[in-house]
Amino acid sequence: MTTFSLLKKNLKKDFSLLKPIKIALLGDTATQFLQQALRGTGYNVDYNLQIWEADFNQIERQIFDPTSELYEFNPELVIIFESTHKLLSKYNKSKTENYSNLADNQLKHINDLCVGISARLQTKIIYYNYPEIDDSVFGNYANKIEQSFLFQLRKVNYELMIYAMKNPNFYLCDLSSIQNQIGKSGLFQSSVYINTEMVLSIDSLPLVAAKTVDIISSINGKFKKCLIIDLDNTMWGGIIGDDGLENIQLGALGIGKAFTEFQYWVKKLKNRGIIIAICSKNTEAIAKEPFEKHPDMVLHLDDIAVFMANWDNKADNIRQIQSILNVGFDSMVFLDDNPFERNIVKENIPDITVPELPVDPSEYLEYLYTLNLFETVSFSNEDITRTKQYQIEAQRAVLQTSYTNEDDFLKGLNMTSQVNPFNKFNTPRVAQLSQRSNQFNLRTVRYTEKDIEGLREQQDVFTLAFTLEDQFGDNGLISIIIQKKETRNILFIDTWLMSCRVLKRGIENFILNTMVALAKQNGFTYLKGEYLPTQKNAMVEDHYLNLGFEKEGNYWLLLLADYEHKTCYITKK
Amino acid sequence: MEKSEILKTVNDIFIDVLDNEDIHLTYETTANDVEDWDSLNHIQLVVAIEKQFKVRFTAQEIQSWSNVGQMLDCIISKGV
Numbered sequence: 001m002t003t004f005s006l007l008k009k010n011l012k013k014d015f016s017l018l019k020p021i022k023i024a025l026l027g028d029t030a031t032q033f034l035q036q037a038l039r040g041t042g043y044n045v046d047y048n049l050q051i052w053e054a055d056f057n058q059i060e061r062q063i064f065d066p067t068s069e070l071y072e073f074n075p076e077l078v079i080i081f082e083s084t085h086k087l088l089s090k091y092n093k094s095k096t097e098n099y100s101n102l103a104d105n106q107l108k109h110i111n112d113l114c115v116g117i118s119a120r121l122q123t124k125i126i127y128y129n130y131p132e133i134d135d136s137v138f139g140n141y142a143n144k145i146e147q148s149f150l151f152q153l154r155k156v157n158y159e160l161m162i163y164a165m166k167n168p169n170f171y172l173c174d175l176s177s178i179q180n181q182i183g184k185s186g187l188f189q190s191s192v193y194i195n196t197e198m199v200l201s202i203d204s205l206p207l208v209a210a211k212t213v214d215i216i217s218s219i220n221g222k223f224k225k226c227l228i229i230d231l232d233n234t235m236w237g238g239i240i241g242d243d244g245l246e247n248i249q250l251g252a253l254g255i256g257k258a259f260t261e262f263q264y265w266v267k268k269l270k271n272r273g274i275i276i277a278i279c280s281k282n283t284e285a286i287a288k289e290p291f292e293k294h295p296d297m298v299l300h301l302d303d304i305a306v307f308m309a310n311w312d313n314k315a316d317n318i319r320q321i322q323s324i325l326n327v328g329f330d331s332m333v334f335l336d337d338n339p340f341e342r343n344i345v346k347e348n349i350p351d352i353t354v355p356e357l358p359v360d361p362s363e364y365l366e367y368l369y370t371l372n373l374f375e376t377v378s379f380s381n382e383d384i385t386r387t388k389q390y391q392i393e394a395q396r397a398v399l400q401t402s403y404t405n406e407d408d409f410l411k412g413l414n415m416t417s418q419v420n421p422f423n424k425f426n427t428p429r430v431a432q433l434s435q436r437s438n439q440f441n442l443r444t445v446r447y448t449e450k451d452i453e454g455l456r457e458q459q460d461v462f463t464l465a466f467t468l469e470d471q472f473g474d475n476g477l478i479s480i481i482i483q484k485k486e487t488r489n490i491l492f493i494d495t496w497l498m499s500c501r502v503l504k505r506g507i508e509n510f511i512l513n514t515m516v517a518l519a520k521q522n523g524f525t526y527l528k529g530e531y532l533p534t535q536k537n538a539m540v541e542d543h544y545l546n547l548g549f550e551k552e553g554n555y556w557l558l559l560l561a562d563y564e565h566k567t568c569y570i571t572k573k
Numbered sequence: 574m575e576k577s578e579i580l581k582t583v584n585d586i587f588i589d590v591l592d593n594e595d596i597h598l599t600y601e602t603t604a605n606d607v608e609d610w611d612s613l614n615h616i617q618l619v620v621a622i623e624k625q626f627k628v629r630f631t632a633q634e635i636q637s638w639s640n641v642g643q644m645l646d647c648i649i650s651k652g653v
Contacts, residue, residue: 191629198616201620
């Protein structure tokens with residue numbers, strides 16, 4: 001647990017090699033300590049937060065004056081901290097008949113600030129929501145009457161969420177939830193406030209700074225993507241190998257409620273796009289049994305991207321999970337009840353986050369809530385499908401490791417492909433691939449949807465579009481070929497491109513077999529290819545050489561009469 | 574607790590908070606005598622002292638001391 005004093009000591013350290021981020025901090029109360037805490041916290045996550053702090057209570061002047069220091073500083077990020085105390089003071093000073101307008105007026109004021117900033121700066125804004133002050137003027141009745149301060153305060157917080165939803169560059173830092181976590185007496189200390197105009201207690205500063213820097217990290221692409229979980233006494237109570245399926249604690253058995261609720265939390269993370277992996281010292285079949293058979297398991301095997309249950313070292317297993325998922329160690333979290341295993345992992349993989357779970361499993365969730373491990377600045381339907389993609393990729397990779405040779409692996413994938421000329425159904429995707437493929441693209445000729453429609457009608461143009469499906473899922477349309485009749489004998493390969501998601505599957509062989517058959521059918525003698533180098537397509541420099549074409553000047557020729565059907569493990573559908 | 578003993582403890586707190594090994598407080602030391610002892614750091618010192626001795630100062634007390642001796646007397650007055 002860090003303290004303000006420790007954060008302040010960070011300020012004397014060397015920031016010169018850390019990533020600089022320019023931030024403006026504007027507050028209506030004194031923010032010097034917050035500024036120090038932010039910079040000190042930034043140091044711990046390798047940021048050199050260069051914070052320019054506006055003079056106290058200058059928010060409006062800095063924002064509405066185009067010649068202000070704020071605009072001269074030109075920050076990447078603006079943090080605005082308006083306090084509940086100042087909001088209360090606005091309320092106190094307003095006329096009775098205006099009490100009920102406080103929230104609306106405040107929202108309008110906040111919108112004015114944001115519009116003002118956005119007019120002059122391309123920047124993201126972080127705004128603190130309001131911790132609660134109940135002035136106890138109406139008692140519980142405050143909840144029943146619009147003009148109470150508490151009513152207006154909660155309305156501001158609610159409306160701020162709506163506002164944030166509609167404004168992509170506006171982020172809320174949830175100060176209110178910190179108050180909820182540590183209590184009002186933890187967040188605020190009257191003597192500090194009276195003497196310094198600071199509304200945050202010294203002890204709460206590290207928490208507030210951490211919560212703020214979490215957003216900054218997330219904006220800068222640093223966030224968690226993967227949660228790796230142990231099984232015995234983490235996922236359920238007891239040891240599956242010893243206690244057996246009936247006796248592990250889940251649901252109503254023993255302290256099973258703690259584990260069931262923990263699993264619901266993991267399930268929600270999975271649903272929001274966090275990849276879930278298992279790393280457990282167990283026999284795989286036994287470890288999987290609860291997922292398949294236990295009625296109180298919330299998580300099932302299809303929620304898990306990678307399932308590693310064996311007797312190897314956990315650090316090695318996590319390295320393997322990493323290589324399968326191909327996400328950085330710094331974006332992984334590992335949960336294990338056993339301090340010994342946690343230490344092995346921490347010592348071997350320093351970048352991974354390993355929370356020190358409490359000894360009592362009933363405290364797991366409350367503890368994990370406080371860590372704010374899964375900050376994000378975006379959420380879309382893509383997150384959900386991306387998880388699915390990772391799962392499929394993971395299953396493929398697991399299959400690959402179980403085969404000693406490549407051919408067996410490819411055979412085991414059960415790949416099928418649909419081959420069609422361009423048609424009105426595949427035209428949009430064909431055009432999209434033509435626009436976006438850079439690496440596996442021999443000549444990088446770009447075609448729009450309209451161009452593709454034109455090609456479909458031409459007599460001497462032969463087009464092919466390939467899909468690829470395997471036992472794990474459908475990759476959709478992955479490769480396109482456009483060939484043009486050059487002479488009576490020669491068919492020229494104008495376009496050969498392929499999505500990089502499906503490299504190393506022998507698809508080139510399958511495609512060439514198809515091309516040769518088509519060319520022969522139409523009476524050609526040669527296929528003619530060309531490689532036009534770009535900054536990005538070096539991977540296909542030797543493409544035609546590898547496929548057995550002969551070099552002829554700047555071109556590559558394949559004599560169809562000599563062509564031998566190439567081996568591949570793809571079936572035409 | 575003896576006043577001199579409290580002075581020693583307070584001295585350690587000053588060294589830690591102000592990150593300065595060279596601080597030697599006496600009863601007569603004032604804020605002007607110690608580098609970085611400004612109004613802002615004063616609050617951090619006060620909160621650290623409160624924690625150490627498990628006492629709470631009133632807002633008024635925090636403003637009232639004119640030297641270290643008076644601060645120590647205030648701590649003693651709280652039964653430390």
